[in-house]
Amino acid sequence: MKTLCLLFLLHASLQLQCDKKKITAYIGGEFILICKYANEFLYSKKYWCRGDTRNACEILMDSESKNKHRSLIVDAGRKGLFVKVTNLQFDDSGVYWVGIDKIFADIMTSVTVVITDVPVSKPRLWPLSSLADRSTCWGKSVTVRCGSKRGTGIRYVWYLEDLLLCHSSDLSLDCSSVEKDNDYYCVASNDISSEKSDLISVEVLMPADDSCIYVVKIQGQPIYDCADRMRTTTVQPTPLQTCQATKNIRSDTRNQSLQLNKTDHSLFFSRTWSGLPLWYSLLRWSYFASLLVILCIILKCTKTRTEKYAKRRKKVRCRQNRHLPQ
Template sequence: MTSVNVVITEVPVSKPSLQPLSSLVDRTTCWGQPMKVRCSCMKGTSVHYAWYQHAHHKDFLLYQSSDLYLHCGSVEKDSDYYCVASNDVSSQRSDVLSVQVLMPADPNCIYVVYTRGQPIYDCADRMSTTTFQTPPLTSCQAIGKILPDTRNQSSPNNKTDQDLFFFRAWTGVPLWYSFVRWSCFAFLLIFLGVVLKCSKARQKRVKRKRRVCVRRRHQLAH
């Protein structure tokens, strides 16, 4: 038999893993600290990395690098990120890195990072000790917890009731605006009803006049 020498020049990439370079247990993001997440493959030759952001049902290319740098200037709203590792032979996509922004600010923001295989944490204590006016109420399916609303804990009861009357936190629409809107809608319905009723009455009057005219014509003819 003849021997064959096989030389492997390109190795397909394996599924990339996401590894935060700072521990998630320390919850540095609760205090607005930056975080770097590295994308790496166990197998593959001449691997190229690219980070994408998934928002509005679309994928956007951020930059071609193995590291994702998160900070208060870049995280302004909830987003999902993922890494793609590729070479001339194959390409693989990593798990999703979810970022939930609890308080957008620059530089003192509060956000939570979650990815598969990493510890789950929240910033509930940080939110309770932070004073700001209207925290965004967003659902975090990744951590499965509801953060308490502490906007008016230090205010008196009468002020809290007044704020609840003039503002609905779960919709973000003031109550007076909803009252005015529904009042205008009710007035429009009443106005349309009156117009329809008047038009019907006018049509009845016209029909009566026509009948009277026809009767008079018949009488004059006879």
């Protein structure tokens, strides 16, 4: 019976063959499936249906239908059968069938469709106000935006070197946030990919709570300096100013200490490996190792049972041979 079923399936597969058994496409996109079939079915109706099994398959479109649908099936005769699906959505993922209407039993072949996010492209950085105006030379704030031209479901994260700053597409720089020379970068990611931007270099020429002087350097943006501003700026501290600066320094030191403590506490969660959090990667590999151990135990138990069963059968045969008449 099994042999007949295999022969039937082989015969059916020769009568209808498609160029793909699995299709991976992006959300909002489209795909085209090309199938060839035997000449005896040139005038038979062909259809495109969805269902986990061939017996529970819901027909979405057939070659004789004129209705407009995101699914389109075109029977080009000896050139083949073409199935096209457009405007793909996540819920379009599943098992589909290409079928040929036939008396008693249709000829059918299955195709698995997987819809994913569009991979993100390398994010680009640009200031929301022109750097050519040199506003940072007068201590004014600058907002830098991170954006990818391609990708769906994108998440943006800003880093100060390897320290996580914020989950946002915009980074705001001002006198209170830039205290020393640093490099910043942005990471754009979704469920299937992640990309890192170029670096933003911030050079602090004169730190202060306000009226600081700093330079922002972004690739592709105008290069400038604040040399003339530094020459015309003279610092004449008074006892009140010196006290205020000391107070600010202590406050900043305390804030930095708190920030370092928080960083050490959450280091395990903020570090990433291959675009994934370190704790998640360790959990995944631990789970994989556990599965391997369980599999080895099952195989060993199965082998032991098989050996015991073989020994029992051997003993039974020996006993039977003893009782046989000579």
